[in-house]
Amino acid sequence: MxxxxxxxxxxxxxxxxxxxxxxxxxxxxxxxxxxxxxxxxxxxxxxxxxxxxxxxxxxxxxxxxxxxxxxxxxxxxxxxxxxxxxxxxxxxxxxxxxxxxxxxxxxxxxxxxxxxxxxxxxxxxPTLGRFPLPIEVIPFGLGATSRAIEKAFAECGVSGQMAVRKAKDGHVFVTDGGHWIVDARLERIVDPASLARALSAIPGVVEHGLFIxxxxxxxxxxxxxxxxxxxxxxxxx
Ligand SMILES: O=C(CO)[C@H](O)[C@H](O)COP(=O)(O)O
Known part of the structure; x- marks a missing residue:
């Protein structure tokens, strides 16, 4: 099948x-x-x-x-x-x-x-993280938001490359809400609940893909x- x-x-x-x-x-x-x-x-x-x-x-x-x-x-x-x-x-x-x-x-x-x-x-x-974690962000101030996300990753014991999602046509992917998405390759998220809380506390993060x-x-x-x-x-x- x-x-x-x-x-x-x-x-x-x-x-x-x-x-x-x-x-x-x-x-x-x-x-x-x-x-x-x-x-x-x-x-x-x-x-x-x-x-x-x-x-x-x-x-x-x-x-x-x-x-x-x-x-x-x-x-x-x-x-x-x-x-x-x-x-x-x-x-x-x-x-x-x-x-x-x-x-x-x-x-x-x-x-x-x-x-x-x-x-x-x-x-x-068995553990979340192999699939890149989508993080929906406001385009304004993305550099500052990305640094805050990296800090949250470090505090939660994860790290990995981040990339702004592109659409098939090569342009930045824009969500239905008019935001961008950063995909983070973390491989293994040991404490998803803590990471979810840390990401939610960052002002430029609209929402993240951890559903806890x-x-x-x-x-x-x-x-x-x-x-x-x-x-x-x-x-x-
Ligand atoms: O979260 C989603 C969309 O934002 C989808 O539910 C997720 O990507 C799974 O998609 P599919 O059923 O095509 O594998």
């Missing part, structure tokens, strides 16, 4: 959790796109749900698939967010932002009662079948 089929299987398993009347966060990326497509099929068959997209790309996908949309200003909470991830550790801490949507993804996940992460099982790692205590469960699809891992601690811990 190829990777794309595994991603679709994980998305299909998460869809089993969706009930009539639910308000859903819709993630971004190739795995989340499968979820939106499958959700669209259920909506066409009569399921009543409403979604909040985590990116302009997902908004376009949801509209194409006939999934009704709303905003976090119009509703007071979300029941479930279903989203992909770049890495998932055994505590269900995540690295996200490979697709550049980490800011809206984190706002939406934090507004949800539950976050279900869907992925092929290559995303499961947000995922409620992970649905991992692999050659051996589907594995569902539930988070042991309550959301936010």
């Amino acid at each position: 190829d990777m794309d089929q595994l991603k679709r299987q994980a998305a299909a398993r998460a869809l089993e959790e969706v009930r009539d009347g639910m308000q859903l966060g819709l993630g971004t990326g190739s795995t989340a796109k499968h979820f939106v497509e499958l959700l669209g099929e259920r909506v066409a068959a009569g399921l009543k749900v409403i979604g909040v997209p985590t990116s302009e790309a997902t908004r376009a996908d949801a509209e194409r698939c006939g999934v009704p949309l709303t905003t976090l200003d119009a509703i007071d909470h979300l029941d479930i967010t279903v989203d992909g991830a770049d890495e998932i550790d055994p505590e269900l801490n995540l690295i996200k932002g490979g697709g550049g949507a980490l800011l809206r993804e984190k706002i939406v996940a934090a507004a949800s009662d539950r976050m279900i992460v869907i992925a092929d099982d290559t995303k499961w790692v 205590g947000l995922a409620s469960s992970a649905v991992l699809a692999g050659g051996e079948g589907i594995r569902v891992i539930e988070r042991r601690k309550p959301k936010g811990d």
Whole structure:
């Protein structure tokens, strides 16, 4: 089975959790796109749900698939967010932002009662960090912000090269919020919660791709079948 089929299987398993009347966060990326497509099929068959997209790309996908949309200003909470991830550790801490949507993804996940992460099982790692950590920054004062990020890395026992993300056309990648992303090659993040706190305290950092205590469960699809891992601690811990 190829990777794309595994991603679709994980998305299909998460869809089993969706009930009539639910308000859903819709993630971004190739795995989340499968979820939106499958959700669209259920909506066409009569399921009543409403979604909040985590990116302009997902908004376009949801509209194409006939999934009704709303905003976090119009509703007071979300029941479930279903989203992909770049890495998932055994505590269900995540690295996200490979697709550049980490800011809206984190706002939406934090507004949800539950976050279900869907992925092929290559995303499961013993320790986060092999995937470059995306850090969303304000372009103004990037030199100062980068130095503050390096200081935070040193305090948290990590180091690695940083690079401003480029789009396929060679220009700087600009997020839906109009910011830039710095990708940091850290290899091994020994204490992701401390690093998350240190990065959040830097003024020029808008958000970072460490999702700590947000995922409620992970649905991992692999050659051996589907594995569902539930988070042991309550959301936010
Ligand atoms: O965080 C993300 C986008 O910002 C994605 O969820 C993450 O990059 C995984 O993407 P894919 O499902 O394509 O592997």
